[in-house]
Amino acid sequence: MANVCEICGKGEMAGMNVSHSHLKTKRTWKPNIQRVRAVVNGEVKRINVCTRCLRTSSKVQRAN
Numbered sequence: 001m002a003n004v005c006e007i008c009g010k011g012e013m014a015g016m017n018v019s020h021s022h023l024k025t026k027r028t029w030k031p032n033i034q035r036v037r038a039v040v041n042g043e044v045k046r047i048n049v050c051t052r053c054l055r056t057s058s059k060v061q062r063a064n
Helices: 051-055
Strands: 013-018 024-029 033-040 043-050
Touching (some): 043 051
C-alpha cells in the first residue's frame, strides 16, 4: 500500500536516529494511512487516507 494520503498528500518523512553517544543513522517516519471506503464525487471508492484527515470529517465522507 502506498504511504501517501490521497487527501492531503502527507507521505514519509526522513530524519536521523541520534544515539546517546550522538551517532547518527538514517530513519523514516511513516504516516498512519488507512484504506477506507469514502464518497468521492458521488461515487463510493476505496482511498488511502491518513488518520488526521479521517478525524476532520469535513475532508472525508465515509461510506456505509
